Amino acid sequence: MERSNYLAIESCGKCVPCRLGVKRIAGLLEGIVSDLGVSGDLDVLDEFASYVPNGSLCGFGVQAPNPLRTAKHYWPDHFQMHIEEQQCPTGTCVPVRAHRFVTKHVLP
Numbered sequence: 306m307e308r309s310n311y312l313a314i315e316s317c318g319k320c321v322p323c324r325l326g327v328k329r330i331a332g333l334l335e336g337i338v339s340d341l342g343v344s345g346d347l348d349v350l351d352e353f354a355s356y357v358p359n360g361s362l363c364g365f366g367v368q369a370p371n372p373l374r375t376a377k378h379y380w381p382d383h384f385q386m387h388i389e390e391q392q393c394p395t396g397t398c399v400p401v402r403a404h405r406f407v408t409k410h411v412l413p
Contacts, residue, residue, distance in 0.1 A: 308372045309334050322360030326353050327369050339400040340391040
């Protein structure tokens with residue numbers, strides 16, 4: 306999670322996929338670590354991990370989702386445990402949020 310927050314801060318902001326996508330990845334990971342994740346978050350993370358490099362203008366955006374991809378490749382059960390059982394498998398994650406922000410769809 307700390308790497309994603311760092312990457313979100315370091316984005317130059319010239320291209321939209323990198324500027325918004327990396328911040329959205331960091332926010333979703335923050336919610337998962339805080340045991341506020343839902344099952345759809347993993348699909349959204351996968352979508353952003355492919356969306357950001359495809360629309361990025363530089364190498365930063367191409368490489369930014371790699372820590373997420375690596376973590377999901379080697380420790381997929383940790384993500385599942387955070388979402389399904391709402392606990393950290395290693396006991397090292399410190400919650401940073403107390404509630405989940407929900408997007409309300411106004412238009413059909």
